[in-house]
Amino acid sequence: MAARSGGIGPAFVGRSRELDVVGALVQRAVDGESGGLLVFGDAGVGKTALVQQACSNADPDALVLVGACLRLTSMTVPFLAIRSALRAAPRDVVSLPQLPPGDTPANVPVAFDAWIDDLCRERPVVLVIDDLHWADRSTLDVLMYLLAGPAQRRLALIVTARAGELGDDNVLQRWLADIRRLPRVEELALEPLDRVETGDQIAQLLGAAPHQSLVEDVFAHTHGNAYLNRLVVHDLTATARHLPPDLPGDLKSAVLESWRSLTSAARELTRIVAVGGRPVHPRQLSDVTSRPVDAVLPLLHEAVDAGVLDQSARGGYWFHHPMIAELLQQSLDPDERVRWHAAFAAHYEKTVTDAAPTADGSTPVEPMVAVADHHYRAYHPAEAYRWALRASDAVGAVGGVSEMLRLLRRAVDLREQLGSAVEDRQELLLRLMQAACDAGAHEEELRAIHLLLDEVQRDAQPLLVAELLVRRAHLRFTVGHAFLSASDMRSAVAFASREPASWQHAFALAELAHAKIWQGDPGAPALADQALAGARTSGHPRALSYALTAKAMSALVGGDAEEAVGRATEAVDASVAARDYWAYFNAAVWEANALEIWASRTFADRLRLRREQLAALGAPHPYLAMLSAEEASSWLAVGDWRECLDRLRVALGSDPGPFADVSARLAAARLAALQGRPAEARGHLDRADEVFIASSGYPNFTFDAVRAEVCLAGGDPAGAVEAALAGANSPGMPPTMCEWLLPLAARGLADQVEAVRVVGGDPTPLLRAVDGLTARFPSVIRDFGLPTELWRRQVRALEGLYLAEVARAREDADNQGRWVAVIDDCHEGQLAWEEAYACWRAAQALLVRGHQRERAASVLRRGLALAEELEALPLQTELEELARTARIPFGRVDSGAPSERTNRSASSARLPGLTSRELEILDHVVAGRTYGEIARALVISEKTVSSHISNLLRKTGAANRVDLARLARARQGRPRGM
Template sequence: MPSCHDAEMDRAPPLPPAPPVLVGRERERERLDAVLDTAGSGRASTLIVHGEAGVGKTALVRAAATALTDGLALYGAGLPLSNLTVPLLAIRSLVRELPDGVPPLDLPTGHDVADALVGVDAWLDGLVEAGPVALVLDDLHWADQTSLDVLQYVVAGPEHRRLSIVATVRSGAVTDEHPLTRWLADVRRLPRVDEITLAPLDKASTLDQLTNLLGETPHGSLVDEVYARTGGNPYFTRLIAAGLPSDARSLPDEMPGSLHDALLRTSSSLSTSTRRGTQVLAVGGHPLTYDELDEVAPDLGWDGIIPEAVVAGVVDALPGRRFWIHHPLLAETLEAELPARERRARHRAFAQWWEARPPSSEVSAEAARVAYVADHYFHAQDADEARIWALRAAEAAESAGMWSEAQRLLERELAHEPASGAAVARLDLLHRARAAAEMSGDLDTELALVDELLAHVDAETHPLAVADLIVRRASVRHLTGRTYHDGDTLEHAEALARSQPPSATLVRTLAWSAMHGGWKPDRSAALSEEAVAIAHEIGAALGMALTAKSVTAFVGGDATASIDCAAEAVAASVREGDWASAAKSAEYRTCASDGAWSPWFAEQITRDREHLVAAGAPQHEIALFDILEADARLWTGDWERCVAILRSCMATRLQPMWDAGGRLTLGHLAARQGRPVEAASHLARAEELVIDTQSFYELEFDALRAIVALEAGDPDAAYAHAVAGMDFDGLPPNMVEYLLPLAVRALADGIERRRAAGEDVDGLLRKVTELAATHRHVVLDIGEMQPWVVAETEAIQVLYRAELARATASPDACLLWRVATIRARRACLRWDEAYAGWRWAEALLRSGQRGGETTAVLRDAHRLALRLAAVPIIEALERLAVGAHIPLTEVMGHPDGAPAEAPFPGLTAREREIVTYLVAGRTYAEIADALVISEKTVSSHVSNILRKTGARNRIELAVLAEKRRTPGAAPAR
């Protein structure tokens, strides 16, 4: 899906195509819509949109103007004509291709604009008499002076006319001497003139853009790299991502030709000397002052270079009188354009300059200085000096806690062939690089380093080192979704650790084996007890030992013991700097306290995260809390908060296990809201991340597969997935309680479908009978039945019984769906509440009831489904309501009979009236009868309403209306 970009980069025709999907511009779009809406209310207004090239100004204003349905939108643009002067060129572009029925505008051919001022203004007066008019003028910085004069006259025109003017200006293109500078100063003094500046996209919005471009949610590592290189510029992101596969984890080494050409155009206007100066500045790789540039490159005239480069927008003036290339990709391009020999010489000069700088007393600044020296010697191809300084820089980065930087430098050294007899030194580098990768959260790299270390470290000479590596490999393989446990190798690690006196290695080995060594309750409990005893004895690794004891107690159903151990484990892990154990123990403390799908859980897990952040935990160790909170928010109906959390955290590099968890939550939401294709895409990506999905019981693969199949209309597949999930060895999978209700729901759906088609249903009924006979109760998850878990389980159990009644057409169905609705409401299982409400209303209508209870049930379920944006349930309820001739809401009016105000600005009175009826669930025929108009007229009005509101259909319109009427409202209890 194309992203927004600017006309400076890619000139568009005067009449634009359908607007692209914009990301990250909601606030700016609202302001722009408000300006355009003022024309409809009879007031003139002007908005000037500023932003750098490629940031999306053109796409934003075109999308907003194209969405207008009430009135006329005219597009024009300034053009960078350097050898041709055409008077009123920008104004001419506005009227070059007028729609049918719009009178032409005669413009003078000379440079005297006096007649043009009056003529254009009078022509606009005639247009606004017929309806609102929007003038959209792109690239105002290239507009000729005569066009600017006419435009200023129009901006200063009468207040009470239906005219909106929107213009875009490229930041950096307007210097003190530019004609637009005075023009802007003059129009800013006029009333009804506003300005906004588009900033580059943040990382979360870059994630959204990449998702549109690639068709799937990208890997976090790709988002990191794209954002670092493009700086959030949407146009550059579109170019750099062109041709990438949807599963790409990184960018190719070579920059796409289209991006390279676009970047070169940015600096094409520079003089030869200034271009050379910017290339040298790019080689420096760091903002510098005039004096510093004179010191490192005295052969260049910086007093002339920097001002010209700043005026051209190639270089930015930064605080502290420092200067740097405007965009990181531009810096790459400029450096690459410098001849190789000179580039190496300049790198050597910068290396020597940084080497001569006095050391900094601030550890991170000193680590950066030493790294600059190492990097410049490396690019100067001075291998000996580069190696010496890289090792110094890595040590300084380790001391400063700059783990990603340390990892980068150490990996670069490891990439060189080791010198003869340097095996010991290489092992040291491997150990240091592995530790840095662990601390930075780069698990894939760490796993490769662990494997290389295990191939070279002698178990007889260093048994504890090998045991530690085996345990760490098991941990990384688990976190990256490769294997849930490494039983045989863990036994080997335990044997190695036991061959030595009690140690922290033995504690870690026992603790990990207790949690992940193949679940055997008695053995796991014994291992965790032994780990705690040894940890107390030697005074080390107590946090991990207590974490293992908490986990085994939780799985064993002793919540009190799990909570007590977890509290101790959090404190001990924080003291020891074992952030993985601190996070895991905090998670289990909260999980043992009560249900993971409750509002309380969502708030508590947030507090747990904040506590660990304050204690100094790195982001990659606590991102799990975001995933857990998002999932809890989803269950309780706060799906918008869920999406916001996941949108933010999935723009970072998540550990694959947690990445998979986030994608499953997104897939769950997409399925519930009626987007099965999107849901299947999220599910497929999670399955890519976790190789053995059956072993990772923490993740709800089988239940989600069943839900996605149900929403896709494939009950046979849904049944197969649900039944497969109940066939597990060891610990039950997440959402195991839902597998029976989902299996019976799939059978009930299949029975209803076959009955409607006149087909035999005996086989499906036998399966229902077999399930009911085999499973009187839903399958329970691990852990003690705390109060909220009890409430959730009771709700799910009634849901199961209600589905059995639906499948068998039992007369008890109506009562069971009623109880299921009430129980789900009490347990805050909002999606189940909406679904059960639908089935309850359906059962009531099937039993012939059309009274007040049925109406109330229909309306309550519809109201909740709207808040959840649960499109399949909304549509089902509206079909029931239409068939039963029951309005889903009362159409409330004022005493004088006027319709209630619809929650959308910019609609006509008739459109607001129709929205009220649509939200009430009325059909086109009913609306036509009520308003004494034809159904065709209703349909035409609805099309206009959808375009103005951005809704894709009447269901989405109703969802938006409900949301706007109750902003921030929690789902009804």
């Protein structure tokens, strides 16, 4: 996902709400109202970066003065932060006040305030003081006087401070109490980055979208601290999937900085707390360490005062940042660590034994889990195994599916180390499989199924084998190993057919029909009918849901929308009764498909409804992420990119699992490509390819079309053609977004033809490829499904786009009419991105070939308004440049000379055969200057300008000055359009 904010550094992401708060304060100062803002947060959370980012976005007339307080140990420098702000002042700030050395004179706050007052009359002033927790008293006095100053002046005062370094007796604490009573002073508590923002920051630091497993590792360690994120990935490459076991030395130093300030006794005790692994109470530490509570409490309080530990409302103590615990555990000698784990195991085992039963008669869960964990880390395998099983039952009873899965996974591993165990291995694996299913841990569930298939007696348990084979096929599909395999389903049907009245037989038949529908097998509908009859006879909701979905798919392929909707809706209800979330996802998507095509608001709205229902059912995040990612693609297709971003944040808010990861990556890659961030787009696509290696083998994903769009955004039209044709020529059912493939292929060819013509090359081989394309595909590929009116309009729009791109390659003289028609067709088809693109091409054709200035101006402004709303920056740039060249006003003033625009000078393009004066004039033509403006700029006559432009048209073969500017820009090799 894109980081929407720009930045002063390479890794500023997110923080839109916080930026709005700081930006509003600065804007009020620009408007004449003074105010102050206190920004609090942990060390490294990003306070300074936030303020710098907000100031970089401020009014350019505002003067930003930045000073910093320093932690000096042997001396005090009066007005230190104020002095540093004045030293860093721009050179155009004259008459800086002279601050006296030594102790604070009483008149300094007044004098400095008067100087600020004079400065604010000239321009708005933003005074930033960083790290206020180290401020000297004289600086605090000056800031107090400024904040208490006049309300009507153009001053914004922003200070940052570490929340964990403001002790009860601190001078700053008393200063803050007074400041909070003043009007126009606000506070902003800066929280760590969330998981999505952490992923965005890592992407910027590594230069590509990271693998989700790396994001999980980093977030688990840093909890979103921006500075720690930077340190922890410093030596990694973009292909890293996990953090190395040994964390960087700089990270350890930063994390343990406050801990090293503790006394040796407090450091020793906090190491023991770290071994405990969870919040501990003083009496627990007393029992574990055999120390009196009165000896433990002062050390805990010392750690709290230093910001190392926090005390919860329930009286427990745990680390302010969990990474401190991890590093302190690592710092212990292994034997010492084992000894303390054994002590904690004994303590918690006694706690469980002595605990009174809860109201429902059960034993408290948390100490049981602690016993299991500490026995495991103390290398007591038999005790760890026994307590892992006992604790897994306890946490499962209260809905802790993830914790239950972790404990069962450990029990399975420990069972192999024990000579004997009471529990049957197959039964244990079935429990593990179910726990993984409940947690949405698809890869873990798949591993359990592989182990079970090796364990079960196939002749004695054919129904279990059939169920496992079908579920294995689902999971292999979900984790990207293979698309739904008809051969696997046939094997499952063969095993289940030994009991044809069983629900497993109907289940296997339904999924065999499902796989065959994707293959276009004409026998699939009959299998779906047979599966549905068997499922209704068995009365099993799981089999019924899959059979109904297969029947819905069959009806949709056959064109019966009414039946498809009814069957899919019934399938959703059956999946709820079965609590089968994979069945729910499958049924919900096909229900939406039966209502309207995927590129529609209707489709997205239905998925939103089902996602909200699934969340209410308590489904694990990977299934919610799967629906969210599908929904995001639909919102993006209809141009609602903000809603798309919101859904991607839901999908990636926690580990989404491979399926949703890929789906979200493809949507994010497409959005980045359309909005002009090709490197980000390529990173997302690369990660999707990592997860699903045989990407083109998944027809329900958009790999081929998105790959083509990413190639176009990156200036690789040949790669776009290759990607689009890979999807167009794929066997079986056409892939999602198949209707886009041929327009994208034609566009790639047209771009290549234009590039060859610009340099005077021979485009004949490329034109033969265009002819071959239209001979092989005379019209766009149509996906199977419901031929709704919206679908017909989209097909008509994409068909028109295909033909217009072909005509562009062939330089058809009357192609402007095609482009104009495509604009309206795209609008009727709710294809906003394509509509904006068509506006650019239509305006270009009308100006270059059609000489229809008024109509071109209308089309151009329409496209520019769309591009601005979509934030399609490449298109916006093309349309603005076209408007300047044609001297069409579009609501913006470009006062810069040609060389001042962002890389828009054409002189570097070096069109062959031009003189230096002609190249100079060409720069002005590209910038949209009139003959008179060029003449005045170059101190020549308009007649001479006209003569030079006539020569330029003759030498380049351009039809007019608009065409000339187009050729010059194309010569620069810049990626064009979306």
